[in-house]
Amino acid sequence: MYGRLQNLACSALAEKELKQEPSNFWEEPWKASLWKPCADRKESEKLGQPDKSNGYIMVSANGGLNQQRVAICNAVALASLLNATLVLPRFLYSNVWKDPSQFGDIYQEEYFVNVMKDEVNLVKDLPSHLKSLDIEAIGSLITDADIVKEAKPIDYLTKVLPLLLQNGVVHLLGFGNRLGFDPLPSRLQKLRCKCNFHALKFVPKIQEAGSLLIRRIREYDTAQRMLDKQLVGEFLPGSLSKKHDSERGPSKYLALHLRFEVDMIAYSLCDFGGGEKEKRELQAYRESHFPLLIERLKHSKPISSSELRNLGRCPLTPEEAALVLAGLGFKRGAYIYLASSRIYGGDSRMHSFTSLYPNLVTKETLLTPSELAPFRNFSSQLAALDFIACATADVFAMTDSGSQLSSLVSGFRTYYGGGHAPTLRPNKKRLAAILSENSTIGWNSFEDRVRKMIGEGQSVLIRGYGRSIYRQPRCPECMCKTQ
DSSP, X not given: OOHHHHHHHHHHHHHHHHHTOOOGGGSOSSOOTTEEEOTTOXXXXXXXXXXXXXXXXXXXXXXXXXHHXXXXXXXXXXXXXXXXXXXXXXXXXXXXXXXXXXXXXXXXHHHHHHHHTTTSOEESSOOHHHHTSOTTTTTOEEETTTSOTTOOHHHHHHHTHHHHHHHSEEEEEEOSSOSOSSSOOHHHHHHHXXXXXXXXXXXXXXXXXXXXXXXXXXXXXXXXXXXXXXXXXXGXXXXXXXXXXXXXXXXXXXXXXXXXXXXXXXXXXXXXXXHHHHHHHHHXXXXXXXXXXXXXXXXXXXXXHHHHHHTTOSOOOHHHHHHHHHHTTOOTTOEEEEEOOOOTTHHHHHHHHHTTOOOEEOHHHHSOHHHHGGGTTOHHHHHHHHHHHHHTSSEEEESOTTOHHHHHHHHHHHHHSTTOOOEEOOOHHHHHHHHTTTTTOOHHHHHHHHHHHHHHHTOOOSOOXXXXXXXXXXXXXXXXXXX
């Protein structure tokens, strides 16, 4: 789609190799080290649990790994709000994710309960006298249709608490993004942060495989960092091996979450330069998987692909992602970890990327078949490996800021990165305007505009009202400012 720019990028990367100029985007542009993690701090006046529980809350969370992680921490806050006992959340089986994993297959149950026990009462199962109840028959089954997205505390106090008091138990089915971020009492925000950043530890099987990924991306053992410690626990890569030149320092890598899966691009209604064959394939996929979208399109005014792209609604292609990295000055030899390798079009679609950046690795290429075997058919556990590799990267780049993985990873890096874990977020609308000049723009101008776009995206200092506390934890409820 951008042959001319691709050629300019290739020449620019070759020139940079000769000049040995490092990209400035390996480091954060401003120092955030004044903010320190402290969601697990002990309060001078300990609130503790209520003397009497109002009943039991069950949660069956939908979605994949990252949606379920958010649901767990929202459930903790909700249990505190309603003075309820939280039954360890369960995960719904999805025909999309096809993963039967439950809480204990991904997270350390005892560790989670122990970290949260002083603020929220947690149990692994309902007491025997409630197990026999028909939850739906007594009116205690609450689906996502009953609670609005980003619901406020008053919604739960008026709709859910009466049922809890009446029946002693409620079951929240789905619970996808069903608790808003503001307004919410400070103590509940803190609980969310404590849950997400401190209580949810991956099980040793995932930690060990994650540690292997980090070692093999960097090619040798690296210095220990707080991010690594939080994610892989006792399986931390060791200190720099003596057989390597200590002057060289750790081998850096960039992790890229490239959202270009068939479901996402089909739903977007955009054209990605694949001609009539691509159009037929994506239309067939829409008709098979998105019947409601097809019905809606019958009654709405059509929007052209170029309009959608100009509005910033089209997923970035691998080619566009590579051009952004080249514009930021990342060298051709940079090691890049690709999270989620289900790229629509496969190797042929990725060719424009790998022609600029050949050192591309995935969990499938870094781990042996036997090392990956325990995770086969468990998409959430595989996603946990991507989470670790992305969160511990020297630089994390995303192509879709609305992705739950990108959101949680960037928040984790903000919380534990100490101002040394940059995250790159392209503005798709601004990038579309830049790329629309493909036939005329000079490379220096392209570089300047891309760098300005990314730099401005890195300038968020503290969480704004209504923004996700999981993505932007730099606020008094999650982090402490040292000066």
